[in-house]
Amino acid sequence: MTAPATLIRRPRIAPVWRRPLAIVGILFVSFWFITMIIVPFLPLADPLAQDFTPLSPPSGTHPFGTDILGRDVLSRTLFGSRATLPFAILLVIISLILGSLVGAIAGYFGGVIDEIIMRIADLVFAFPTIVLAMVVAAALGPGITNAVIALALISWPNYARVIRSLVLSARNQEYVVAGRLLGAGPLSSLRRDILPNVASPMLVLAMLDLGSQILLLSGLSFLGLGAVPPAAEWGSMVGDGVQQFSNWWLAAFPGLAILTVVVGFNFIGDTLRDSLDPRSANAVTQVNA
Template sequence: MIASPRLRIPTFGLSGGTLPVALGLLVIAFWVIAAATVQFWPLDPPLDMVARRLQPPSAEHWLGTDALGRDVLSRTLHGARFSIPIAVLVVVAAALIGSLLGALSGFFGGILGAAVMRLVDVTLAFPPILLAMAVAASLGPGLENAAIAMVVVWWPLYARLMRAQVLEVREREHVEAAVAAGAGPFRTLFVHVLPLCWTPVMVNATMDFGQVVLLAASLSFIGLGATPPTPEWGAMISDGARSFYHWWIAFGPGLAIFVVVLGFNFVGDGLRDLLDPRTD
């Protein structure tokens, strides 16, 4: 009996664990470059009505046109100029605010620690999407207000994570030796404790980039994020959702969100395996 040959997938010299990370980095690099340079690409202007409305994908317009005759491919690529910077801004701001408050709470404890953690508990008691919707609705539509709403939702996660790390690291011998040598509390915290606490925060932040892109699109989808005619992915999907028969309007931005979230998840998993010695 002749055995059937096995299917071999080319990995280009990469192992099974590093291949998803490499793919994720390529995806992220593409969208970052697109966000920075797409205005110089030979594309139709994203706000101009360049063709007949609701044209299906063709050789001239690869992803068709929307209800106003605007090129969907151009609008999808230009959408990276809004979705990617918003994700970076929200994750960096939430990580800095949450990590600082969590570090102070875990290191000093007392009234400060109790106050911070009660605020964290109250914030985390609400589903993230509902809390983001409530904050964004109170501030009004717009990408800036949506970013503020997402920071309000995300910073408690980093505060709790950093507090747990600080509580563990502050009991180590080198920290006790620094205190015995006369190091002040803030020097001990920022020099001897925090440098050992950033690994989980970095991994978590990498995973959160994709989730923030998804949440920003969700807020825009329901009218609490980007306002027309901004070519933002969630707003574009909202336009496409009004007509089932014109599927291409939502396909482009939906695929962009899927690929970006998948890319950041691949990179986050790779960083976790690389930086966390407790993983296999």
């Protein structure tokens, strides 16, 4: 027996996710996530083993060449995803939670609390991000964990500022007032009525921020304040490559890795923003109502 044609359904993908940029973004990001997971099981040279002829250009045995210590650049580039992606995601999650908490409190309570929190945020904004990150990272000492801490301390104001303005506009909504009249205290009001309604712009912000956080994290490693040698990390690999400019493959491949992953996250962030755009969401609501 054949099913009627109307019963055959393909999974519905929203049109914004079918745009070329979205597809490119998803491809790049999924490539690096899959690599991150399966790279130890691939038939690759040990990223730390100094077994090969130093500085040999890309060839059949070493498609990305070898570096000054005779390590395989392909293996180091692929393993580099493990030094970057988890930490960048952790970093964004930490700054998202920290910034949301602080920003929501500032926006909801207003007054003196708001002033104090936002002036501290202004203080952080007053310095160029990478310079301030360098100062904090240098004070904490090199290491990828310290780099994450340093960047988290510097990137929370971005989130705080955005969520503060979202909470400011949400807190006078009638449903928030109705919740207060039904006896909701400030915390349950924030949790029940406000945060669920500001979550989607925060998600977009986090996704767009992921790309720039990877850049900053790699930047710190490039300057020697992030990952410690001999760890395979893109930023420090580019840093090593710059010392050996005639051997282009040292910096080019890890640089390409940073480029693809950052571009991928930005494309996904843009697409997410378009798919959660309040105007299109309203249009859907009105059709349903």
